[in-house]
Amino acid sequence: MLVSPNPHLHSKTTTAVLMRDVVIALLPAVIVSVVFYGWKELLVLAVSVLSCVLVEYLITRYCLKKASTIGDWSAIVTGILLALNLPTTTPWWVVFIGALVAIGVAKMTFGGLGQNVFNPALVGRVFLLISFPTYMTHWEIPQGLFGVDAISGATPLGVIKEGLMQGASVPELMAQHGYSYSQMLFANIGGSAGEACAIAILVGFIYLVARKVIKPWITLSILGTVAAVSCIFWLANPAQFTDPLFNLLTGGLLLGSCFMATDYVTSPMTTKGGIIFGIGIGFITLMIRYFGSYPEGMSFAILIMNSTVPLLNNWFHQKKYGRA
Amino acid sequence: MARRTFSIGGVHPNDAKISRDCKIETLPTPPVVYIAVAQHIGAPAKPVVAVGDKVKAGQVIAEPGGFMSAYIHSSVSGTVKSIGPRKDLSGNNQTVVEIAVEGDEWMEGIDRTDTLITEIPQDPKEIIEKIKLGGVVGLGGATFPTHVKLSPPPGKKCEMLIINGCECEPYLTSDFRTLLEKGEQVVIGTAIIKKALGVDKATIAIEDNKPEAIEHITKVVEGLKAKSADYAGIEVLSLMKKYPEGGEKQLIDAVMHRQVKSGGLPIDVGAVVDNVCTALAVYEAVQKNKPLVDNSVTVTGECFPHQANLLVRVGTPLNYIIDYLGGVPENAAKVISGGPMMGKAIANLEAATLKGTGGLLFLTREQTKRMPDSSCIRCGKCADACPMGLEPFLLNRLAKAGNTEALEENAVQDCIMCGCCLYSCPAGIPLLDVISQARGQIMGIMKARAAAAKAAAEAAKAKTE
Ligand code: SF4
Ligand code: SF4
Numbered sequence: 179m180l181v182s183p184n185p186h187l188h189s190k191t192t193t194a195v196l197m198r199d200v201v202i203a204l205l206p207a208v209i210v211s212v213v214f215y216g217w218k219e220l221l222v223l224a225v226s227v228l229s230c231v232l233v234e235y236l237i238t239r240y241c242l243k244k245a246s247t248i249g250d251w252s253a254i255v256t257g258i259l260l261a262l263n264l265p266t267t268t269p270w271w272v273v274f275i276g277a278l279v280a281i282g283v284a285k286m287t288f289g290g291l292g293q294n295v296f297n298p299a300l301v302g303r304v305f306l307l308i309s310f311p312t313y314m315t316h317w318e319i320p321q322g323l324f325g326v327d328a329i330s331g332a333t334p335l336g337v338i339k340e341g342l343m344q345g346a347s348v349p350e351l352m353a354q355h356g357y358s359y360s361q362m363l364f365a366n367i368g369g370s371a372g373e374a375c376a377i378a379i380l381v382g383f384i385y386l387v388a389r390k391v392i393k394p395w396i397t398l399s400i401l402g403t404v405a406a407v408s409c410i411f412w413l414a415n416p417a418q419f420t421d422p423l424f425n426l427l428t429g430g431l432l433l434g435s436c437f438m439a440t441d442y443v444t445s446p447m448t449t450k451g452g453i454i455f456g457i458g459i460g461f462i463t464l465m466i467r468y469f470g471s472y473p474e475g476m477s478f479a480i481l482i483m484n485s486t487v488p489l490l491n492n493w494f495h496q497k498k499y500g501r502a
Numbered sequence: 503m504a505r506r507t508f509s510i511g512g513v514h515p516n517d518a519k520i521s522r523d524c525k526i527e528t529l530p531t532p533p534v535v536y537i538a539v540a541q542h543i544g545a546p547a548k549p550v551v552a553v554g555d556k557v558k559a560g561q562v563i564a565e566p567g568g569f570m571s572a573y574i575h576s577s578v579s580g581t582v583k584s585i586g587p588r589k590d591l592s593g594n595n596q597t598v599v600e601i602a603v604e605g606d607e608w609m610e611g612i613d614r615t616d617t618l619i620t621e622i623p624q625d626p627k628e629i630i631e632k633i634k635l636g637g638v639v640g641l642g643g644a645t646f647p648t649h650v651k652l653s654p655p656p657g658k659k660c661e662m663l664i665i666n667g668c669e670c671e672p673y674l675t676s677d678f679r680t681l682l683e684k685g686e687q688v689v690i691g692t693a694i695i696k697k698a699l700g701v702d703k704a705t706i707a708i709e710d711n712k713p714e715a716i717e718h719i720t721k722v723v724e725g726l727k728a729k730s731a732d733y734a735g736i737e738v739l740s741l742m743k744k745y746p747e748g749g750e751k752q753l754i755d756a757v758m759h760r761q762v763k764s765g766g767l768p769i770d771v772g773a774v775v776d777n778v779c780t781a782l783a784v785y786e787a788v789q790k791n792k793p794l795v796d797n798s799v800t801v802t803g804e805c806f807p808h809q810a811n812l813l814v815r816v817g818t819p820l821n822y823i824i825d826y827l828g829g830v831p832e833n834a835a836k837v838i839s840g841g842p843m844m845g846k847a848i849a850n851l852e853a854a855t856l857k858g859t860g861g862l863l864f865l866t867r868e869q870t871k872r873m874p875d876s877s878c879i880r881c882g883k884c885a886d887a888c889p890m891g892l893e894p895f896l897l898n899r900l901a902k903a904g905n906t907e908a909l910e911e912n913a914v915q916d917c918i919m920c921g922c923c924l925y926s927c928p929a930g931i932p933l934l935d936v937i938s939q940a941r942g943q944i945m946g947i948m949k950a951r952a953a954a955a956k957a958a959a960e961a962a963k964a965k966t967e
Contacts, residue, residue, distance in 0.1 A: 179835070179836060179837055179848065179849065179851075180835050180847060180867070180870065181592075181836075181847040181848070181849045182847055182872070183847075183934065183938070184842075184843060184844050184845060184846070184919070184921045184934070185842060185843045185844070185920075185921030185924055185925045185934070186838055186842040186843070186845065186847065186865055186870045187842045187865075187869065188871070188873065188925055188930070189515070189925055189926050189928075191926075191928050192873060192929075192930065193876060193879055193928045196879075196881065196928050247876070250876065252879075290877060291876075291877055291879055292877040292878045292879045292880055292929075293877065442879050442880050442881040442882070443879055443880050447880060447882045447885060447893070447895070448885075495893065495912075496888070496891045496892065497510065497891050498510075498764075498891035498916065499751060499755070499761055499890045499891045500751065500761040500762050500763045500764050500766070500890075500916070501913065501916075
């Protein structure tokens with residue numbers, strides 16, 4: 179007979195189950211991106227996921243000489259997120275370098291899943307953004323389905339940033355490029371593949387919350403902060419500053435707030451900490467967009483706030499029973 | 503209406519009450535019983551019989567060994583064969599009185615009929631004395647001597663008696679069956695405890711996965727209220743099914759919206775909590791003069807072919823019960839005394855039941871398998887699950903680092919060992935294993951410190967005098 183301490187039962191939710199749920203939640207966004215961009219996007223996705231898994235496998239087996247951890251699905255999540263954050267035109271070897279940095283540097287050197295401070299996919303992306311700026315700012319804007327008539331151009335945020343610097347006003351630029359909200363919500367306006375369809379991302383987010391994989395507070399606090407702060411700027415000067423809805427729907431904000439800021443490992447443990455974390459991300463993102471030199475800002479904002487997580491975990495604790 | 507429950511943490515394991523329809527059946531008396539003298543929290547009782555003595559069922563065989571202790575009665579009639587050490591279910595030696603059963607003769611004055619006596623004594627002292635003489639202890643798990651619980655320290659006043667019918671542990675159904683089959687006795691017992699405490703309000707709390715019990719007890723309470731004023735103030739409360747609702751602290755929070763301070767007692771917030779089976783034992787001790795010599799035990803598990811709720815004499819060997827029901831199933835890997843969340847894995851099936859034995863649960867290897875532990879993914883699920891609002895991931899880390907100061911600061915001593923953290927952790931980290939060890943260590947340190955402080959205060963006092 180087995181004799182071991184209580185409890186004698188265990189919930190069926192394992193790390194792999196949770197991570198697989200994240201993959202499932204990402205599927206709508208993945209499918210939509212492939213529908214819009216076709217085989218090129220499929221290639222980026224495949225290279226990214228395979229490289230992430232391979233890099234993790236090789237490092238755990240041959241450098242750390244431990245049991246491989248790829249069975250926990252977390253490398254797959256990183257792979258998909260990295261791919262969704264890259265332009266479809268990214269050459270395969272650049273994608274591979276991104277994966278190498280994401281897994282090899284941002285994850286494994288910290289000790290693997292659970293030990294890393296920064297979100298691996300974002301570290302990979304930002305590394306590429308800095309090292310290969312030409313590839314990373316060269317986007318395709320599909321005109322039909324499956325990427326048939328794609329033309330290249332800048333993202334809406336990039337277009338507006340550029341335009342503003344040349345002295346145009348926001349409404350003029352919006353009209354000139356024909357950006358409409360329904361288009362941003364359902365279809366594609368250029369940018370990384372993961373930004374292709376807001377609805378697809380939200381569907382995944384709702385799935386994660388419903389399955390209790392994540393709590394909604396971090397995401398809601400980012401979205402709320404972005405909406406509120408951009409509203410103030412926009413009302414003060416609509417010619418200079420983009421409006422709240424535009425900010426919410428562009429520049430990877432949804433993908434970042436639903437899937438990357440909510441990464442367990444690199445976000446605070448408590449709800450209170452999570453809300454502060456979200457406010458920080460929302461605020462920094464907007465400051466970069468409005469006043470910085472990068473048009474998007476989301477990746478940097480999340481990475482900056484990642485570094486505050488240990489502090490937030492120190493400050494905010496769970497409410498304890500019977501202690502004031 | 504929102505379903506009421508406790509406010510912090512908790513988990514929802516499948517309740518698996520597969521023995522819920524099994525009526526309480528009386529187990530035949532075994533040929534030998536082994537009655538332990540330490541069946542309660544506090545000092546062990548002192549044997550008052552000698553080898554060779556003839557005893558009757560219900561006869562005192564051991565007397566309280568201190569203030570916090572309880573009487574022990576023989577559960578059978580027969581001859582005392584030996585008094586000495588025997589291995590308990592964990593394999594540790596405990597002093598037991600071995601009695602070879604002969605016939606079934608009971609002490610005079612014990613009423614074993616089913617006649618219901620609804621009129622209750624009015625004198626609290628008399629009630630408490632009878633409870634003490636009946637050897638009644640808490641049957642919800644802690645086996646705290648009931649007469650001690652019913653004599654609150656001076657200056658503390660009870661405002662609410664809570665009768666715990668949650669039975670929040672999966673699988674167990676003996677409280678449920680008791681509520682259904684002995685509802686009247688439980689409610690009368692409740693009124694008696696209420697009278698002993700001199701409190702106006704009593705709440706019988708039942709989880710809403712037992713609607714039949716809620717309905718039945720509500721009816722019984724109404725019927726008795728119509729009969730006598732002694733039953734005024736007894737209410738039935740339905741609580742949302744959530745583990746560990748039956749934990750004393752959680753139940754007080756759910757029922758009274760009050761929280762017991764760390765290190766404090768329920769009475770500090772005006773609460774006394776007793777289990778439904780304790781209320782039944784009180785009824786029997788006070789109304790029928792019948793001491794606590796038998797209790798109901800759920801025998802269950804998916805791999806066990808004969809689910810049952812049995813009325814078992816105290817001191818019955820576990821393997822006697824199991825053999826009666828067809829033996830240990832081949833694929834059972836673990837037998838647990840109690841429920842799957844807080845119960846104890848049994849190392850020795852030759853051990854005998856105690857007053858507080860509430861269940862025998864068989865689990866297969868598959869069911870009780872622990873995952874290999876991987877690294878913490880900081881998902882916070884353990885903290886969300888902890889009903890004490892602790893942060894198990896943090897306690898685990900601090901315990902591994904041996905940081906006793908931080909462990910105490912982060913309240914490892916408040917852990918109630920409910921197992922919610924380990925149950926929830928997706929990385930399979932043995933959180934509670936580590937935490938319970940740290941908890942023991944910190945409690946030791948705190949105790950030593952308190953003792954040192956007391957000694958210092960006394961020394962200072964002696965100096966000034
Ligand atoms: S066992 Fe202790 S630490 Fe774990 S959930 Fe229960 S009270 Fe919290
Ligand atoms: S539940 Fe397990 S993996 Fe999640 S934070 Fe707690 S210890 Fe870490």
